[in-house]
Amino acid sequence: MTDRVRKHREALRAAGLRPVQLWLPDSASPGFRRKCERECRSVANDRQETEILDWIDKAGDTEGWS
Numbered sequence: 001m002t003d004r005v006r007k008h009r010e011a012l013r014a015a016g017l018r019p020v021q022l023w024l025p026d027s028a029s030p031g032f033r034r035k036c037e038r039e040c041r042s043v044a045n046d047r048q049e050t051e052i053l054d055w056i057d058k059a060g061d062t063e064g065w066s
Contacts, residue, residue, distance in 0.1 A: 043049040
């Protein structure tokens with residue numbers, strides 16, 4: 001690790017931050033699109049899903065997002 005990177009990380013830690021590693025689905029994998037479509041269809045006309053999305057729309061602060 002270069003000295004510059006080490007100093008940057010130390011500064012971030014001193015500011016109260018810590019590194020986090022995320023493992024996400026590989027959107028380039030062959031089955032990713034099919035899985036997304038299947039999951040979307042499974043909640044397509046679900047009453048609770050509609051209620052949750054309505055609540056998110058009302059509660060979310062998207063001002064200035066354009």
